[in-house]
Amino acid sequence: MSQAQRRIPVYKKILQDKIKEWMIKEFLNYRLAKQGYVDSDVLKTPLGTRIIVYAERPNRIIGRKGVIVKELTELLSKKLEVENPIIDVTPIQNPELNPKIIANRIAWAMTKGVKFRRAGMIAIRQIMDGGAKGAEVTISGKLTSERSRFEKYIYGTIYKNGFDSRTKVQRFVGQVLLKPGLYGIEVRITPPIRFSDEFQIKPPSREVAAEAQAQQVQGGEGGEQAET
Template identity: 30%
Template sequence: MGQKIHPIGFRVGITRDWESRWYAPKSQYRHLLYEDYLIRKTIKQRWYSAGISRIEIERAANIVRVIIYAARPGQIIGRGGQGIEEVTRAIHKALHPNKPDLRIDVEDVRNPDTDAQLVAENIAQQLERRVSHRRAMRQALARAQRANVRGIKIMVAGRLGGAEIARTEWDRVGRVPLQTLRADIDYGFAVAYTIYGTIGVKVWIYKGDIPITERRILLSSITTPETAFETPARPARPAGGERTAGPRRRRGGPRRRGRGGGGAQGQPRGNAQGRGQPRGRKEREPETPPEGETPIDE
């Protein structure tokens, strides 16, 4: 009834890759997972204005590689790479007393209008500046159309315009097939903090279908490429159409008692007259005269 699963988590391992890529023993898994959370939280809060789309983390031995995808990477790198050193110090402070060997890479997001997370954050910032939510949604839809996306859907929920009762409004351009696994759908969520309360912003962007070759490469870590999208073949029947030995399987469920279903075992099924006889009145059999009487000819 209208509840939507997270589109990215729904497609992880099929058309989307994991944002944290590492292996760890069971005793260390929760510690490394919490470190990933602290790394993302520290970078996102401190460099929010840089337009960070996502943060990927890779681990190998004691080396941690952090890949930051940002719309304005210059704010993170700084002059002569001084910003990278600042990012390293901030992460080491958050992970104290652990100090892993960090490798920071910053990648540029070339088209922010097609990134769902950046679109959601842009709308949230406009709502905090008291811009009308309908105007912010229309502008985002128009920019996405100019960027040649296949479809985009935007939803805002909260006390829109300072209303007493919270409500939800949404708008869509194109098609957004959420239940199609091969569809490349990006999802983003942001929160606008206004004087009336918080307003949630959700954005879905449909960029087209992913070719089967790319899906095979992504699934190669789980299954072999040859068997990733093959259906198991049905077992061949014996030659000549002969059935294998064994008890014959009766179709259908158990027989039911009742009208037309027969009684106990051994009794005929159907009406009492048996098959082959018409329904209705039975034919009268000739009467046999009692002993000692002569039949009267009519």
């Protein structure tokens, strides 16, 4: 079989790359869930595969003298067959505006015995102190009885419909397993950016105002001449 016949179609190559990227992200999420892992980007470079890991506390992921990063590099190379993986750990600039970090904080507080209402209200306060326009926290599960229900805490403005709700409002859904059962935690955050329904009317410039005033004066003079 010639080399042209062995060539992989473009769409298959794209699918293979996306599957490999998904596998890398799922592995990092599973391996670094307790170290404050948030998200990652996988980039192909001439030197290999560069993986940018975003974390709330980078020191916990790097480890002492980079032990955890070295271990992750070996696992990615051997188990997932990633070509020359290079891991860079970057901190999140404003963790209070990241819904995944907030959901993980609520889950961690509930595992430590903090009441769900207190954990939810503390999360709302942290989000608003971070500069958000609005926050919504929904906790579902066996909250006060054997029957499952949910409680929702809202502060500020939260967009539920339209283009802004799909593209600008940040949302994350997490779970935490406690003795009564599985609890769901949903966090929505309205970041401090401009939305479609926000507008500002600019005052007219001096030239436009002068022209409008001149037209009013001319209109007044024309009316006086018509009366005479």
